[in-house]
Amino acid sequence: MPKDSLTITDNRTGKTYEIPIENGCIRTDALRQIKVDEKDFGLMGYDPAFLNTANTKSAITFIDGDRGILEYRGYPIEQLAEKSTFLEVAYLLLNGELPTKEELDEFTHTITHHTYVHENVKRFMEGFRYDAHPMSMVASTVAALSAFYPEAKNIKDAKIRRIQMMRLIAKMPTIAAFAYRHSVGQPYVYPDNELSYVGNFLAMLKKIGTNTYKPHPVLERALDVLFILHADHEQNCSTTSVRTVGSSQVDPYSAVSAGVDALYGPLHGGANEAVLRMLREIGHVSKVPEFIAKVKSGEAGSRLMGFGHRVYKSYDPRAKVIKRIADEVFEVTGKNPLLDIALELERIALSDDYFVKRKLYPNVDFYSGLIYEAMGFSADFFTVLFAIPRTVGWVAQWEEMVLDPEQKIARPRQIYIGPKRRDFVPLEQRKK
Ligand code: SDX
DSSP: OOOSEEEEEETTTTEEEEEEOBTTBOOGGGGGGOOSSTTOOOOOOOOGGGTTOOOOOOSSEEEETTTTEEEETTEEHHHHHHHOOHHHHHHHHHHSSOOOHHHHHHHHHHHHTTOOOOHHHHHHHHTSOTTOOHHHHHHHHHHHHHHHOGGGGOTTOHHHHHHHHHHHHHHHHHHHHHHHHHHTTOOOOOOOTTSOHHHHHHHHHHOOTTOOOOOOHHHHHHHHHHHHHTSOOSSOHHHHHHHHHHTTTOOHHHHHHHHHHHHTSTTTTTHHHHHHHHHHHHOSGGGHHHHHHHHHTTOTTOOOTTBOOSSOSSOOHHHHHHHHHHHHHHHHHOOOTHHHHHHHHHHHHTTOHHHHHTTOOBOHHHHHHHHHHHTTOOGGGHHHHHHHHHHHHHHHHHHHHHHOTTOOOOOOOOOOOSOOOOOOOOGGGOOO
């Protein structure tokens, strides 16, 4: 078996170098030794948007994009979606093992007793206009939490680190619910410690006055499973943002607010909201072929939202589970009329060479919005429903970065393509 190494010959000098291969990678700093002369900085790797660059080792989530595999700490997502609960999966992602009953009870107690936010957070949120997008409200409120917990800066202290992580997981539903209630002009509903994580969230969204609110068990379980599916996804755009911002050793609230901002984008977590807008724009099953033709023509801005993925080059395993949940939810809420358009879009796209050649399949966002809408959420709230569970992945990945001896402040290089050195020109000598 040949050695795990590359032999590189630099044709500019005729020199040969041996670069070790570890974990299917080469360390790009090993390229720095390849120079034409002593003044040469040495070779770098160039990889805009990190299409083929690993920026960390991680033990949290494994994805095999070609085989449509997603595992949290080695457990297949399909088994977790069927047999586990969101808080149990949160414990798994944070600690690496499924909890015992005592561990789960203690974890649930901790989360349940950190759902309140400081009263001033309410006043802070009241400053937004009535039509503020809830993702903007959530992102800024999460960042503001760093002002309420100054001790969070001590990220090297394990106890301090963990309590901030618990607070973030516990308070995200409260902040999200307050943002929703602000947008509909209703009074905030305080957390109810008697309810489950998802049940409490639904109550804070929907409860009116002093009536007791009992979430529908099918809808409560459906949202719990959707939270499991959205909890982590290795080094996606928002997690990379959390790791990058966190690498400056800022507190976790500031780092996670960067993740919320990244998730807001329509190419990332904002896609579920964009899918509903796209289905509405299509309007009827008969219009699907015309829309597909527009997408294939590459007409500005017409992408098949909810399709495609940087890693999955086959069906997103989460989309399969979501499709099953959709049937269960529609049993209770009635079928979302946009579902037929979505199914027809999928049917055509999966057989059309344009999409097959580009390995474009439905991703996690293609069907989730249909379920959220059927459950009564408005489209601008869909990405908030993504941010709540993904907070678990963000804090788990953040802590892994903090504890990783190989990590330091993220500071990539660049290829400079600007003007060569030139002298300053006094104002009166400048020509148009
Ligand atoms: C999420 O990273 C994660 O893990 C993210 C996520 C998570 O859990 O964190 O899984 C959540 O963000 C899911 C993705 C949600 N986004 C969307 O559904 C938006 C629509 N999809 C895309 O814009 C796109 O597919 C991306 C952004 C998801 C991936 O883009 P890439 O990997 O940068 O691929 P690309 O843009 O280079 O596209 C490759 C080709 C291009 O065609 P050509 O230039 O070769 O002709 O495929 C085409 C693209 O034009 N293409 C699409 C398309 N996605 C890619 N064409 C039509 N419709 C699409 N959706």
